[in-house]
Amino acid sequence: MGRDLARVLALWSGRGAWLLAGVIAAVLSTLAGVALLVLAGRVVAGAVAQGQPGAVALAGLGLGALLWLRPVMLFRPVARYLERLVTHEATFRALADMRVWFFTRLAARLPAGIGLRQAGDLLARLVADVESLDGLYLRVLVPAASALAVVVAVAVAVGAADPGLAAVLALPLAAALLLPVALAPVAARAGQAVARAQGGLRSAVIDPLSGIEDTLAANAEARASARVAAEGAALAAAQRDLARRAAWGGAAGSLLVQVALLGTLGWALVAGQSGLAAGLMGVFLAIAAAEALGLMPRAGAALAAAGAGARRLFDAADTPEPVPDPVAPAAVPTGHALRVSGLRFRWAADRPLVFDGLDLDLPEGARIALLGPSGVGKSTLAALLLKFAAPEGGRITLGGVDIATLPAAELRRRVTWLTQDARLFDDTIAANLRLAAPDAEDAALWAALDRAQVGDVVRALPDRLETLCGEGGLRFSGGQARRLALARTLLSPASVVILDEPAAGLDADTERAFLQTLDDAMGGRSVILIQHHLLGVEHPTRILRLAAGRAIPAAG
Template sequence: MRQALIQTDLIRVLGLWRARRGWLLGGAAMAVLAALAGVALLALAGRGVSEGLRSGALTGAAVGSLLLLRPLMALRPGARYLERLVTHSATFRALADTRIWFFRRLAERLPAGLGLRGAGDLLGRLVSDVEALDGLYLRALVPGAAAIAVVLAVSVLLGAAGPALAAIVALPLALALLLPPLLAPGAARAAARVAKARGGLRAAAVDPLLGLEDTLAANAEPRAAARLEEAGRALAETQDRLSRRSAWGGASGGLLAQAALLGALGYGLAGGPGAVGATIIGLFLALAAGEVLAALPRAGTALAAAGASARRLFDAADTPAPVAEPASPAEAPRGHALRAEGVRFAWAPDRAPVFEDLSFELPEGGRLALLGPSGAGKSTLASLLLKLAAPQEGRLTLGGVDLAALPADAVRARIACLTQDARLFDDSIAANLRLAAPEADDAALWRALERAGVADVVRALPEGLGTRCGEGGARFSGGQGRRLALARALLAPADILILDEPGAGLDPSAERAFLETLESATEGRSVILIAHRLLGVERPTRILRLVGGRALPAMG
C-alpha cells in the first residue's frame, strides 16, 4: 500500500514538472551520452589492449582503436559537464515551479491564516521537502536512465564477442538495476520518519522565534532549547537509520559490480587462450558499467526520500478549500450594494454558531458601523464577506448576486479589507503598497500616502518609497504602520472597504487621529467599520450591534 502511494505521489510530482520536460529530457539524454561515451572509451581501450596482446605488436586494428580514443576522451568530459549543467538547471526550474504551485495551493486552502498548521512545519514543507524532490530526478531518474543504457550497451557489445560472456557479465549488472525498487519500500518507511522529524525540528526552531518576546517574558527559553535539542536528536537518529539503509544499498551494488568483473575474469580463465581478447574487453566494459552503476543502489533511498517529502507536500496541498469555487461563475454585478439575509455560520460542527440569523443592508456609498465585544463575530463577518469562509445557511449578496456564485478573486476585487493586524512585509514601502495594485505608478502611491496622512513621513526618509519597512513594519511606529497599511488598502480599486478594528493597538490620541483620517480617506466608497466602540469621529450612516448572532440597531 505504501509503495503504491509513493509511486502515485512521484508520478504526480512528474506531472507538476511537465512544463520543464524539455530540460528534464535533455539532462537525461546528456547523462546517457556521457555514460555511453565512457563505455565506448573503455571498450576501445580494451580492444586495443587485446589486439596488442594477441599479435604481440600494434596492428592496424589496435592502432585504429587507440586513435578513436582521442575524440572520446574529449567528448566524455564535455558530456559530463553538459550533463551537470543541464540536469541541475532543469532541477532548479522544476523545484521553483513546485514551490510556486505549493504556495498557491496553500493560499487557496488557508486564506484565513495558518490555523492549526504551524508556521515552522509549513516552512519545512515549502523548503526542505521541496528540496528533497531533487533526488527523484538527479539521484534516481537520471542515473537510472544512464544505467539502463550502459547495461544494454554492454550486453550488445559482449554479445558480439561471446554470448556466454555477455550473460556472465550482464546478469549481475542487470540485477543491480533491480536494487532501487527492491530497496525503496524499506527506505520509504525510514524516509517518512526523517521527513516528519525534519518538520518537527523546523517547528521547534521557528515557532519560539516567531513569539520570541513571549518566550523570553515567560523565561521559557530553556524549555524551547530543550525541545529543539530533542527534535535535533530525533532527526539525527532517523537520518542515521536511513543512511545505514543507503550504505547497504551501496554495498550491494558494489558486490554486483565486482561479480561482473569476477565473471569476466573467470570466463577468461576457463576459456583458454582464445578467450583472452574477449575477457579483456569484458573486464574493461564491466569497469565502465561499475562506475555508472555505483550510484544506482542509492537511487532507492533517493526515491523513498522524495516519495516521503512528496506525501508531506500533498498532504498539506490537498487540504479541502474552505470555500469551493462555483462550477459556473455568475457574471460580476454592476452595483455593489451589500446584503446579508438570514446568515447562519459556525466555524466547526461541534462549535457554537457565531451567527444565527444575521441580516443587514449596506447601500452603495453607505457607512455601516458594526459594534460588539470580542467573540461577537465582527472579524468572522469580514471573513465571510471576503469568501474566506462560507455561511451554512442564508446568503450574502453583492449587487444582488450571491457571493457563492462569484469567484473569490472577483469578490476581493470589489471588497477590500484593512485588518486589525495588517502586516507590512520586509520590503520597500513601494513594494508593500503595490500588493494591492501591482501596476500602480509612483504618482498613485503618493496620492494614497497623502490620503492616508503619512506622505510627509515617507518624504522625510532618505530613500523615500524605496525605504524598507523591516519585518512586520518594525521600521515604523504603530500609527505610521497602520497608515501605510491604509494607503495600501486605498490603492485597491475596491468599491467596499472593511475596516476591522482599525484603531486596535494605538494609543487614544493616535487612534482618534487615525479614525479622523479614515473619514476623509474613504470618501466615495462603501465602508463597514468593525469596532468595539465609537469615538464620535467616525460618522457612520447606520450603527448595528452584534448580539447573539444577530445584527440589532444600536440603542442610544
C-alpha cells in the same frame, strides 16, 4: 509513492526538452567512459597476447583500439561537462515551476492564514521538499538512464559474441540497476522520518524566534534551546538510520557488480581459448560498468527522499479549497449594495454557532458601525463577506447577486477588508502600498498615506517611500504600521470597505482625528466599521451590535 513521483514528472512536463537533453548527454558521456576503458584494455591485452598462439586477432584488435583511443579520450570530458550543466539547468527550471505551483495552490487553500499548520513546517515544505525533488532527476532518473544504457550496451556487445556470457555479465548488472527500486520503499520510510525530523527542528527554531519577546520575558531561553537540541538529536538519529540503509544498499549494489566481474572471469577461465576475445571484453566492460552503476545505490535514498518530499508537498497542496470558485460564475453585478439574510455559520462542526439567522443590509454608500465584544464574530462576518469561509445557511448578495456564484477574485475587487492583523511585508513602503493598486503613481501613494495620517512620518524618513518595513512592519511602531496598512486599504479600488478596528494601536488623539476624517477618506464607498465602541465622531448611518449570533440595532 509512484503516483506522487509520476505527478511530479507531469508538473515538469513543460521543461521536457531540457530534461531529455540532460539524459541524452548523460548517456553519451557514460558510454564514452565505458568505451575508453574497454579500448585501453584491448590495447594492453593485445600487446600482452602478442606472440601467443592464436592471439593474432587480439593483437590486431589492439591496434584498431589504439586509433580510437584519442577521439574518445577527448569526447568524454566535453560530454561529461555538458551533462552536468544541462541536467542542473533542467532541474532548476523544473524546481522553479514547482515552487510557483505550490505557492499558488496554497494561496487558494489556506487563505485564512497558517492556522494550525506551523509556519516552520510550511517553510520546510517549500524549501526542503521542493529541493529534495531535484534528487528525483539528478540522482535517480539520470544515473538510471546511464546505467540502463551501459547494461543494454554490455548485453548487446557481448551477446553478439556469446549469449551465455552476456547472461553471466548483464543479469547481475541489471539486478544492481533494479536494486534501488526494490529498496526504495524501505528507504522511503527512513526518508520520511528525516523530513519529519527536519520539519520538527525548524518549528522548534521558528516558534520561539517568532515570539522572541515573550520567550525572553519568560526566561525560556534554556527551554527553547533544550527543545532545539532534542529535535536536532532526533534529526541526527533519523539521518543515521537513513545512512545505514543507504550503506546496505551500496554494499549490495557493489557486490552485484563484483558478481558480474568475477563471474565473467570464471566463465572465461572455463571457456578457454574459444571464449578469449569475448571474455576479455566482458571483464573490461564489467570494470567500466562498475562506475556507472556505482551511483545507483545512492539513487535509492534519493528516490525515497524525493518520494517523501512529494508526498508532503501534495498533502499540503491537495487540502480541499475552503470555498471553491463557482463552475459557472454569474454575471458580475453593477451595483454594490450588500445584503445578508438568515446567515448561519460555525468554524467547525464541534464548535458553537457564530451566527444563527443574522440579517444585515448595507445600501450603496452607507456606513454601518458594527459593535460587540471580542470573540463575538465581527471578524468572522468579514471573512464570510469575502468568501474566506462559506456559510452553513443563508445568503449574502452583492448588487443582488449571490456571492457564492461570483468568482472570489471579482468579489475581492469590489469588497476589501482591513483585517485586525493586516501585515506589512518585508519590502519597501511603496511595494507594500502597491499591493492594493499595482499601477498607482507615487502621488496616489502619498495621498493615501496622508489620508491615513501617516504621510508626515514617511516624509521624515530618509528613504521615504523606499524605506524597508522589516518583517511584519517591525521597523515601525505598532500605530505607524497600522496606519501604513490602512493607507494600503485606502488605495484599493473596492467600493465596499470593511474596516476591522482601523484605529487599534493609534493613540487617542490620532484615533479621534482619523475617525473624524474617515468620511472624506472613504469618498462615496460603503463602509462597515468594526469597533469595540464608538467615540462619537464617526457618524455612521446605522449602528448595529452583534449578540447571540444576530445583528441588533443599537444606539451606540
